[in-house]
Amino acid sequence: xxxxxxxxxxxxxxxxxxxxxxxxxxxxxxxxxxxxxxxxxxxxxxxxxxxxxxxxxxxxxxxxxxxxxxxxxxxxxxxxxxxxxxxxxxxxxxxxxxxxxxxxxxxxxxxxxxxxxxxxxxxxxxxxxxxxxxxxxxxxxxxxxxxxxxxxxxxxxxxxxxxxxxxxxxxxxxxxxxxxxxxxxxxxxxxxxxxxxxxxxxxxxxxxxxxxxxxxxxxxxxxxxxxxxxxxxxxxxxxxxxxxxxxxxxxxxxxxxxxxxxxxxxxxxxxxxxxxxxxxxxxxxxxxxxxxxxxxxxxxxxxxxxxxxxxxxxxxxxxxxxxxxxxxxxxxxxxxxxxxxxxxxxxxxxxxxxxxxxxxxxxxxxxx
Numbered sequence: 001x002x003x004x005x006x007x008x009x010x011x012x013x014x015x016x017x018x019x020x021x022x023x024x025x026x027x028x029x030x031x032x033x034x035x036x037x038x039x040x041x042x043x044x045x046x047x048x049x050x051x052x053x054x055x056x057x058x059x060x061x062x063x064x065x066x067x068x069x070x071x072x073x074x075x076x077x078x079x080x081x082x083x084x085x086x087x088x089x090x091x092x093x094x095x096x097x098x099x100x101x102x103x104x105x106x107x108x109x110x111x112x113x114x115x116x117x118x119x120x121x122x123x124x125x126x127x128x129x130x131x132x133x134x135x136x137x138x139x140x141x142x143x144x145x146x147x148x149x150x151x152x153x154x155x156x157x158x159x160x161x162x163x164x165x166x167x168x169x170x171x172x173x174x175x176x177x178x179x180x181x182x183x184x185x186x187x188x189x190x191x192x193x194x195x196x197x198x199x200x201x202x203x204x205x206x207x208x209x210x211x212x213x214x215x216x217x218x219x220x221x222x223x224x225x226x227x228x229x230x231x232x233x234x235x236x237x238x239x240x241x242x243x244x245x246x247x248x249x250x251x252x253x254x255x256x257x258x259x260x261x262x263x264x265x266x267x268x269x270x271x272x273x274x275x276x277x278x279x280x281x282x283x284x285x286x287x288x289x290x291x292x293x294x295x296x297x298x299x300x301x302x303x304x305x306x307x308x309x310x311x312x313x314x315x316x317x318x319x320x321x322x323x324x325x326x327x328x329x330x331x332x333x334x335x336x337x338x339x340x341x342x343x344x345x346x347x348x349x350x351x352x353x354x355x356x357x358x359x360x361x362x363x364x365x366x367x368x
Contacts, residue, residue, distance in 0.1 A: 046328055049309040049345045051341030053283045057257035058348045061250075064220045065355050068155065069191040070168035075156040077358035079136055080172065081126060082149075083366040095242045117203075117366040118149055118176040119182055126150045126171075129162050148175035148185075151362065170196065174362060185363050187216075194221065201363040209234040210367060214359055217253075224253040229356050233364075248356060263353055271299050279349045286310055290317065290345055307342055317342060 065072070126141040127149055136151065144150035150184070151172040151235040154162035170191035176185045183204060184252035189197035199216020214229040229248040236243050243266045250259040260280045267273040275294040280287060292305035303319035324346065333339070 008228075041224050046330075047309045047312045047314045049286050049288065049314070049338065049341075051337045053286060054281060054288055054341040055344060056250070057259070057281055057283060058344050060223050060256055060354070061225070061259070061348055062251055063222055064218055064225050065351065067191075067196060067220050069153060069189060070218065070355075072153040072156055072169055073172060073189055073197075074355055074358040075160055076151075076153060077361040080127075080151045080362040081135075081136065082122070082138060100127065114180040115181060115183075116176055117185060117363070118147075118174065122149050123147055124149075126152060128152050129166060131162075131164065131166065134161065138158060139242070145173045145175050147177075148173055152176075153189075172362060174366075176276065183367075185366075187363070189218070196220075197359075203363055203367060205233075205367065207364060207367045210364065210366070212360055214356065221251050222294070223256075226251045226253065227356075231356075231360065236266060243267075244357075246353060246356065248352065250352070255284070257281060257350075259352070261349060261352060263349070265353070272297050275353075277305075277349060279327070279345065281345055281348075288342070288345060290342070290349070292317075294319075303346070305346065317346060 016275040039368045065074075091346075099246050106161050122138070124142045124144045124146060126139050126144045127136045128136040128139040128141075129135075129152065136236075151174070152168050152338045153170045153172060154166055155169055157163045170189065173188045173190070175186040177200075182213055183202065185201045185203075187197070187199050187201055188195055197216065197218040199214060199218075199297075201214055203210055203212045205211060211232045213228070214231075215227070217224050217226050219225070227248065227250045229246060231247075234243060235241070243264065246261065246265075248259075248261045248263075250261075252258065258289065259282075262278040263275055264276045275296070277294070278289070278291045280289045282288075287310055289308045291308075292303070292307045294305070295302045300322060301319055302322075303317055303324055305317040307314040307317060313329055315326060315334060317326050319325065324343055326342050328334055334342070
């Protein structure tokens with residue numbers, strides 16, 4: 001008698017139809033597929049650059065801008081005017097930051113157009129610091145430049161005022177070359193027999209709103225920086241803010257670097273301001289560019305800058321509180337030496353912006 005055996009389960013029969021070689025191939029295919037799912041897209045390749053070259057360029061910039069005479073000029077520039085009364089004291093940070101920033105309501109009154117910047121009666125006069133009034137005054141000396149005036153410069157303390165006892169570390173000559181309705185000064189910064197800065201300042205408008213250009217050289221005795229700069233300054237309608245637009249180009253005489261800066265700063269008070277900037281540092285072998293914005297409230301900046309190296313995206317500079325961070329495109333932290341170099345570019349931009357403003361300030365104060 002024939003015994004009928006039950007048929008094997010369908011799943012078993014299917015397994016029987018798969019050859020060992022084909023089974024291995026299927027397993028291998030599954031492993032590859034799973035591996036691909038786990039890896040995801042490849043991480044972007046990192047753009048590298050030479051941070052030492054960037055820091056060398058910025059060291060040159062610092063060397064020229066940080067001579068004692070230039071430091072005095074930068075610190076004292078808000079004081080360099082012939083005033084009947086001393087300048088108003090700065091607002092304390094606690095007061096400025098407790099008041100609503102970016103408020104509206106301040107009005108600016110424009111003066112009448114000027115045909116010259118310095119009165120003839122002031123020619124050759126030397127303007128010195130009056131410690132009692134804490135302001136510059138016309139002194140008894142008439143040994144200043146023909147056709148202009150001379151401000152004596154002094155070492156400055158942490159309070160932003162000349163240190164006592166007074167001792168000069170240089171002077172600033174402003175020589176009026178206005179003609180035909182064009183306002184222009186020939187400006188020289190000197191220390192002893194050395195001319196540290198020699199440049200032209202051209203202006204139009206009033207202290208409330210003006211346009212200006214700046215062109216010349218500054219030196220530390222080894223490097224000379226040739227620069228040109230143009231600015232536009234005007235109140236922001238409906239607010240207390242002033243906006244300054246700057247376009248600057250700086251070149252190292254020894255060919256180490258050139259620097260280009262476009263910057264727009266909207267200032268609400270000494271402690272609150274917004275910057276939009278585009279700065280490029282170009283060396284013999286590489287170009288570093290930072291583009292973005294920095295918003296500062298109560299002197300604490302919020303930074304968002306994109307970084308490119310030789311035209312390729314590198315990463316970003318962002319800030320949290322008082323600290324700034326440099327991250328690569330993939331989100332990981334940049335190598336410490338590269339991060340330090342990029343943060344130095346950011347700091348250098350701020351320093352250059354302030355220094356150019358200091359070169360303009362004494363001339364701007366002569367506008368009506």
